[in-house]
Amino acid sequence: MAGSAITYAFGGWSGILEILFLFFIVDYLSGCFASIKEGKGLRSTLGFWGLLKKGLMLLMVLIGHRIDLALGFNFVMSGVIYFWLSNELVSILENYSRLGMRTPEALAKVLAILQDRGEAEHDQTK
Template structure:
């Protein structure tokens, strides 16, 4: 028996669990994953530039990102109870993508990256529509 023979069965189990939790992989989940990673990375960069890099804050950020995917999984499970659509899951993912985009743009501004006016306006519109609907990020 090879030392790496454990990989395939473990990968199969992990894939099955993730498929059950998220309803399979699609482009929306891929985009959400990319935005979550980009937000975390830009947050770390902004904190480093500002001299406020902290492992405790970083760990809290990771916990928040894990919670995003837990909430998406719960939204998918709610969808399975209501029928075979992904309406709640997809709406949840869209909301988190918009939220992560806002955070990425804010982090870029903290770093000193100039933000194109069109993006600034879109962020202001999104921020205005989202006020009072969610708790502090």
């Protein structure tokens, strides 16, 4: 059943979708750890809204996939995913800085690549 739902929603499981889920997990956990380190603790309402936002992001990916199918495109879902990947990476980097951690220069390069791909996907829609 889960496989059927994933196939309907996203056209199947792909590497880029897997990376998006990994970014979701890392962002959520690093945000929790940063809040604990800053003495803010964890609040279930904030956690709930964070997870809800991630669910809404996935809903946009689903919409992108359905648009691709309806209009015969093959780039809307990818563009949406690249957008959310760059958004999540920025959030992860912010959380890491809140934890007092340095981040590798390679991640800044990955962020630039994701932003470029997102812009390229956007330009194709014009």
